[in-house]
Amino acid sequence: MSAVIEEHHDHHDHKPSGIGRWLFSTNHKDIGTMYLWFSFIMFFVGGAMALVIRAELFQPGLQLVEPEFFNQMTTLHGLIMVFGVIMPGFVGLANWMVPMMIGAPDMALPRMNNWSFWLLPGAFGMLIASLIMSLMGMGSAPNFGWTFYAPLSTTYGPASTDYFIFSVHLMGISSIMGAINIIATIMNMRAPGMSYMKMPIFVWTWFITAYLLIAVMPVLAGVVTMMLMDRNFGTSFFNAAGGGDPVLFQHVFWFFGHPEVYIMILPAFGVVSQIVPTFARKKIFGYSSMVYATASIAFLSFIVWAHHMFTTGMPVAGELFFMYATMLIAIPTGVKVFNWVSTMWRGSMTFETPMLFAIGFIFLFTIGGFTGLMMCIAPADFQYHDTYFIVAHFHYVLATGAAFSIMAAVYFWIPKWTGNMYDEKLGKLHFWLTAIGGNILFFPMHFVGLAGMPRRIPDYSLQFAEFNAMATVGAFIFGFSQLIFLYNVIKTIRGGEKATDQVWEGADGLEWTLPSPAPFHSFTTPPTVK
């Protein structure tokens, strides 16, 4: 198959050169690379903000930053990590891998693909510009938390909120177009014989994620539009004096927001489902149950949103409905975790860096899943709500969950992308420092949270001092060890031991039949799938 590709040289196979290659790209690999670098850069920007937050919280009292600035840090850290790191990171992986995995030459709609990417620098440019202006003493950047609840963001939001609103609109347009592209690619570009139930799990999880994106990003656009109107044109959506309700904001926001958290974890499930079988040298256990579990999680994500609002005020019937619906999610998620474990059972295991991150994901994501289960119990959540316990929970699922899976994916696929093997020693060092640092950082948050330390506050009572100091130390270990990752990636791009086409002994799938590095256009002649 690879021979066929090498012979096939038409004018498409010449890489355009210069800056135009990136600005005008219609190539899924180049666009994927831009997504991944964007995500990586934003990871350091958002991470620097996290370190400001943790440095301030190193000891009680106010040391480094003003509370107003602290609010801007928590807000932008959240927005950047969610919309600028995790989501573009997964879209970058999808861009690179989905066409190769299904035996396609490229994405179905390559120009729209490039537009999806290039809207992101525009959107985040606006957002970060408001922070730079704030640092120069001109107004405040968004300061109401990444959830931008009304009336904090409507009545009390700074002038930059209006730029924030349109920045969210641009991100939404980008995500919707990206999702449409992925759906069209998967439905329409599969090689002959690649039936739906033969697709790699990563493709399946992205297929379902794309539907979630199309369904909820417009709702996010709707809620920020209502904000814009309430702020500037006198509407009363979130204003009780005019017959509206600030709680309506939370309902519409979380109707977007809960599927959003699965948008950030389903592709992670997909990555882990590719890596675990490869390094266990077995086929994935329970392929079809993995697919059905993913679909079930996606469905359930639409009927659980108000579990973010147990303390906001809701009829008891509502509390009970959302509590039980949320508990149901544990079932398909459990199916997945047990499938991964069963895949490893009696496998011929080796522990290269991608596998280490994947196993780290399974452990640490599951901890985050269990704390989620604790919080879905409405009466218990009255205690946990808005404490550091929830901060611990969502960082276990997002930082040591989703972000771990992206790191795993980079190590797993970078030999295919660059043609070079990464430095295994540095990779392992990166894993252990990240895993240990991450746990020192996030685990103590459970304790201070259960003891009642509120989130998003720059100061705290004395009894929380030790655990906070510990978390800050962990944060700096976690943060600075990412420089090893950056160094390792650059080193791999520049050279290193040549990778074989299959790269990993246990690797299975169309992407591993292509040469390493993969040719500019993946499959110009469709492979046949048995």
Add this chain to the structure above:
Amino acid sequence: MSTTNHGDYFIPEPSKWPIVGTVALTTTVIGVVNTIHSMQAGGSMSLLLPIGLLLIAYLFFGWFGAVIDESMAGLYNEQVDRSFRIGMLWFIFSEVMFFAAFFGALFYARVFALDWLAGGSNNAMTNELLWPGFEGVWPLLTNPDNAAIPGPKESMGPGGLPAINTAILLLSSVTVTIAHHALRQDHRKPLILWLAATVALGVIFLFLQVEEYVHAYQEMGLTLDSGIYGSTFFMLTGFHGFHVTMGTTMLLVMLIRAIKGHFTSDNHFAFEAVAWYWHFVDVVWLGLFIFVYWL
């Protein structure tokens, strides 16, 4: 998978349009915010707004022009056609979800918010202490704080203009379907006539909608800032009107292309996409007519 010739995939050459699109959209949105802020301070429109809008116009002409050229040159195979169809279908679905957010706000306000503000469920004290004497009836003419946010004098019923507009939109869905059938049988003259009729109906609808807005603002006191009734009324009908405007423009482009001799009886995806969009706009209107004007 199906039986298309995977041998000649179509992959477009590198294109400047995505970058033009990014610059256009970013300029426009910054222009919108600058204009809002400037006008609130008593200033005038930001220059970025017209520049951005011109760039968007350039984008549409350029990008769609390039696609039309490629299509006329026969570069698109069945597979590309299917990708376009899937893309348009899910784009329309995303639009449905956008309207769903505003319908959700409407239902939430009518079913929950007003009831609770009026003391329903366990909110007796909310009503007693915060909004004494407030009654949660729909359409809401007296707001909880009617001094700060005066409610409208009367509400917009379904009779008259809205009923006429419903008939117009339903009729336009029929005319566009007749035009499609004519195109499928390669009857160019009826195609152009019925398509022109559809465009005309769209324009009449918009004209009547403007009439209705003027009436609402000048005589009924029903405005965007007259409380949740005005908010939901104008946001829902306003976004629908914006979509009718886009749909009418798209139909007009199809009409011009039809007059120029574009489309064949078996290859006219652009026409179909616009027809789908038009039916979507029609269905949204039916939801509006029932839940905003009637019930």
